[in-house]
Amino acid sequence: MGxxxxxxxxxxxxxxxxxxxxxxxxxxxxIESIAAVGRRGDRCDIITGYPESLAMQPQTLYDxxxxxxxxxxxxxxxxxxxxxxxxxxxxxxxxxxxxLKLAGRKPWRVDSIVATADHNTPTKDxxxxxxxxxxxxxxxxxxxxxxxxxxxxxxxxxDGRQGIxxxxxxxxxxxxxxxxxVCGDSHTSTHGAFAALAFGIGxxxxxxVLATQCLNLKKAKRMLVRVEGQLGRGVTAKxxxxxxxxxIGTAGGTGYAIEFGGxxxxxxxxxxxxxxxxxxIEAGARAGMVAVDDTTIEYLRDRPFAPKGEQWDRAxxxxxxxxxxxxxxxxxxxxxxxxAIPPQVTWGTSPEMVDTVEARVxxxxxxxxxxxxxxxxxxxxxxxxxxxTPITEITIDKVFIGSCTNSRLEDLRAAAEVVKGRxxxxxxxxxxxVPGSGLVKRAAEAEGLDRVFRDAGFxxxxxxxxxxxxxxxxxxxxxxxxxSTSNRNFEGRQGAGGRTHLVSPAMAxxxxxxxHFVDVRRAF
Amino acid sequence: MEKFTILEGLVAPLDRPNVDTDAIIPKQFLKxxxxxxxxxxxxxxxxxxxxxxxxxxxxxxxxxxAFVLNQPRYRGxxxxxxxxxxxxxxxxxxxxxxxxxxxxxxIIGPSYADxxxxxxxxxxxxxxxxxAGVVDKLFAHAHATPGYRLKIDLPQQKVFTPEGxxxxxxxxxxxxxxxxxxxxxxxxxxxxTDAIRTFEAKHRAAQPWLxx
Numbered sequence: 001m002g003x004x005x006x007x008x009x010x011x012x013x014x015x016x017x018x019x020x021x022x023x024x025x026x027x028x029x030x031i032e033s034i035a036a037v038g039r040r041g042d043r044c045d046i047i048t049g050y051p052e053s054l055a056m057q058p059q060t061l062y063d064x065x066x067x068x069x070x071x072x073x074x075x076x077x078x079x080x081x082x083x084x085x086x087x088x089x090x091x092x093x094x095x096x097x098x099x100l101k102l103a104g105r106k107p108w109r110v111d112s113i114v115a116t117a118d119h120n121t122p123t124k125d126x127x128x129x130x131x132x133x134x135x136x137x138x139x140x141x142x143x144x145x146x147x148x149x150x151x152x153x154x155x156x157x158x159d160g161r162q163g164i165x166x167x168x169x170x171x172x173x174x175x176x177x178x179x180x181x182v183c184g185d186s187h188t189s190t191h192g193a194f195a196a197l198a199f200g201i202g203x204x205x206x207x208x209v210l211a212t213q214c215l216n217l218k219k220a221k222r223m224l225v226r227v228e229g230q231l232g233r234g235v236t237a238k239x240x241x242x243x244x245x246x247x248i249g250t251a252g253g254t255g256y257a258i259e260f261g262g263x264x265x266x267x268x269x270x271x272x273x274x275x276x277x278x279x280x281i282e283a284g285a286r287a288g289m290v291a292v293d294d295t296t297i298e299y300l301r302d303r304p305f306a307p308k309g310e311q312w313d314r315a316x317x318x319x320x321x322x323x324x325x326x327x328x329x330x331x332x333x334x335x336x337x338x339x340a341i342p343p344q345v346t347w348g349t350s351p352e353m354v355d356t357v358e359a360r361v362x363x364x365x366x367x368x369x370x371x372x373x374x375x376x377x378x379x380x381x382x383x384x385x386x387x388x389t390p391i392t393e394i395t396i397d398k399v400f401i402g403s404c405t406n407s408r409l410e411d412l413r414a415a416a417e418v419v420k421g422r423x424x425x426x427x428x429x430x431x432x433x434v435p436g437s438g439l440v441k442r443a444a445e446a447e448g449l450d451r452v453f454r455d456a457g458f459x460x461x462x463x464x465x466x467x468x469x470x471x472x473x474x475x476x477x478x479x480x481x482x483x484s485t486s487n488r489n490f491e492g493r494q495g496a497g498g499r500t501h502l503v504s505p506a507m508a509x510x511x512x513x514x515x516h517f518v519d520v521r522r523a524f
Numbered sequence: 525m526e527k528f529t530i531l532e533g534l535v536a537p538l539d540r541p542n543v544d545t546d547a548i549i550p551k552q553f554l555k556x557x558x559x560x561x562x563x564x565x566x567x568x569x570x571x572x573x574x575x576x577x578x579x580x581x582x583x584x585x586x587x588x589x590a591f592v593l594n595q596p597r598y599r600g601x602x603x604x605x606x607x608x609x610x611x612x613x614x615x616x617x618x619x620x621x622x623x624x625x626x627x628x629x630x631i632i633g634p635s636y637a638d639x640x641x642x643x644x645x646x647x648x649x650x651x652x653x654x655x656a657g658v659v660d661k662l663f664a665h666a667h668a669t670p671g672y673r674l675k676i677d678l679p680q681q682k683v684f685t686p687e688g689x690x691x692x693x694x695x696x697x698x699x700x701x702x703x704x705x706x707x708x709x710x711x712x713x714x715x716x717t718d719a720i721r722t723f724e725a726k727h728r729a730a731q732p733w734l735x736x
Contacts, residue, residue, distance in 0.1 A: 069727075070723075071716065071720055071723040072716060076698070078696070078697075080716060080719070080720070082724065082727060084734050091554050091555075091616075092617070094557035095557065095559045098557070103708075103710070108720075109724075111735070120555065134555040134556070135555050137555075137557065138555050138556075141557050176733070178731065178734075179734065184615060184617075185614075185615055186613065186614050186639055200615040200639055201615060201642075202615055202616075202617035202639060202642065203617040203643075204643065204646035204647070204709075205642070205643075207710065208710050211710045211713075211714070212713040212714060213720060214713055214716075214720055216698070216709060218696070250542060250609060250612055251542075251608065251609040251612070251635060251637070254609070254635065254638055255638065281639075284609070284612065284637060284638070286638050305736075306733075307733035311732065311733045311736070312733075314733075315731070350544075350612075371539075371540075375542070469546075469551050469614075471552065471554065478575070488546070488614075490544045490547065491546070491547060491569065492546060492547070492550055496550070496575045496576075497575075
């Protein structure tokens with residue numbers, strides 16, 4: 001299994017002195033500022049040099065982010081690491097707040113917290129509220145916890161800026177280069193696109209960060225995934241990251257922090273970089289990241305929580321240092337040729353079960369390892385697929401365009417470009433677009449994208465996580481097959497018995513029109 | 525957190541790689557705002573023949589007889605034998621909560637996903653890493669021998685088999701200490717309050733925009 005156009009090198013390698021390129025323009029989403037609440041006062045008076053360790057040997061971006069957040073380090077490598085931004089949502093926080101309360105503790109720094117409700121929220125009939133009583137209690141519990149303890153910002157259900165936590169953080173400028181960013185959600189790796197050290201944590205760690213502003217961590221190994229060259233027309237960051245996962249596997253990044261570099265990465269927009277880093281966790285890496293360049297800085301300019309005036313200039317000067325130094329050492333380097341990556345489609349029940357749209361479903365008879373063969377057979381049975389079927393002959397029942405991977409304005413534009421003037425196929429029961437946030441939704445509507453989708457037979461929904469994980473009413477029925485722009489094709493992920501194929505927004509849109517997978521480069 | 529010292533328990537073999545946390549505890553059960561009660565829904569989609577929803581009486585649900593944990597010989601198992609990359613995917617701590625609520629105290633496997641591995645230690649659930657070849661052998665024994673039990677000795681960092689073998693395993697010293705004593709990690713970190721405040725002051729001076 002795996003994508004073509006890939007070479008793998010496992011030896012330590014140095015990072016070349018790469019020039020910074022940029023082709024992206026700042027996002028045109030208009031956002032208003034909101035006031036911080038519950039801010040704690042200053043209470044520190046010892047100012048020393050900072051950070052001490054940066055002047056030594058060449059460092060990777062990860063090395064710099066790590067050393068600039070070290071509170072203390074033990075001889076055995078265990079370290080206490082300071083957390084700058086804590087993103088909070090309704091599913092993984094209630095038990096943490098309860099633990100805090102039971103122990104009689106208070107949050108260390110509430111102005112590090114940005115919160116929203118996204119996993120449980122419905123994507124239609126907002127005037128009727130949250131009808132599922134258990135979901136409603138969870139969202140109300142978040143409301144109550146934020147009310148009781150405070151936050152820098154809270155975008156509750158029904159707020160115009162509410163949305164998927166990994167979409168609204170960057171959109172608000174609440175994710176900044178050089179930060180440590182955590183959230184009780186594995187896709188927190190998304191924020192690494194801003195040269196932040198961002199990773200998902202469990203609920204005990206959510207409580208730990210609330211109480212101490214720190215985490216006990218050990219430094220990860222460093223991997224560079226370098227993608228050089230120009231991506232082909234119709235090939236996106238989603239195809240790149242699926243190709244990477246196909247090659248290194250879902251455990252290939254376990255124990256590593258991945259930096260994505262190379263000319264193909266630098267030419268990606270921030271949206272594309274977020275898609276890439278978002279799925280670092282699907283390669284097993286808790287954190288993925290991209291160095292700062294003009295694209296990063298232009299995206300952040302004038303965002304509500306980004307620094308302003310003299311602070312902005314000072315911040316930008318610091319952010320410019322957030323790149324891997326020439327000659328910095330990585331523990332592992334993996335290289336890809338961008339031009340050789342075709343659109344990707346997953347065929348199985350793990351993101352590593354992926355191939356190009358030109359391929360066929362693999363044949364278990366050709367696998368020697370009994371555990372792998374068994375796993376492949378189980379996946380094909382679950383997916384209802386015959387070995388050797390061309391990917392383009394797989395017909396679909398539903399289409400989901402959304403999720404923290406692919407629900408930003410650029411994603412919706414790419415999908416709209418394909419569906420414009422066309423209509424979804426007769427066999428497609430439901431095609432839905434779920435914008436990543438209220439602001440994405442309004443920006444898309446201002447461009448008329450909602451009309452394009454509606455005219456083509458798509459449903460245009462309210463923002464949220466929706467059918468990426470199907471905690472709300474949006475889900476697949478048993479046996480239904482979906483072209484999805486989300487990040488996980490696990491058994492039951494989009495609904496018990498549902499069958500998920502992960503693709504880019506343009507490929508999902510093309511499948512919606514054709515009724516089966518097609519190569520978007522040729523079909524449209 | 526419950527202490528972990530020496531566990532001698534029945535082994536249940538879950539013979540598939542890349543078991544993700546969505547499989548360990550499906551999303552519909554994540555709506556709970558509690559830490560307990562997830563055991564009946566551990567591996568829900570594999571364990572039952574119907575589609576599980578919160579609030580259902582699990583004692584009346586149709587059981588999937590083919591699923592390993594439903595076989596009577598594995599009733600009361602406390603050690604889960606697993607394949608590579610166990611616990612991949614979602615960061616949900618509900619996965620170790622469901623495993624411990626069901627009765628597991630330890631997992632033995634060749635590798636784990638990072639977030640799950642980390643979450644397990646916070647809940648007194650010991651994820652033991654043994655070489656793939658050893659794990660293969662343990663799977664063979666567990667399949668062949670009804671009532672197959674193992675002893676996991678954390679102080680000695682060894683897994684003892686009924687065949688008289690002892691397999692050493694590595695564990696980080698800090699994690700071992702916390703498990704042995706059932707320590708509250710937050711309490712330990714708060715002993716470093718002064719260091720955190722000192723760091724915070726430097727950090728604020730260097731990057732004041734992070735505190736704006």
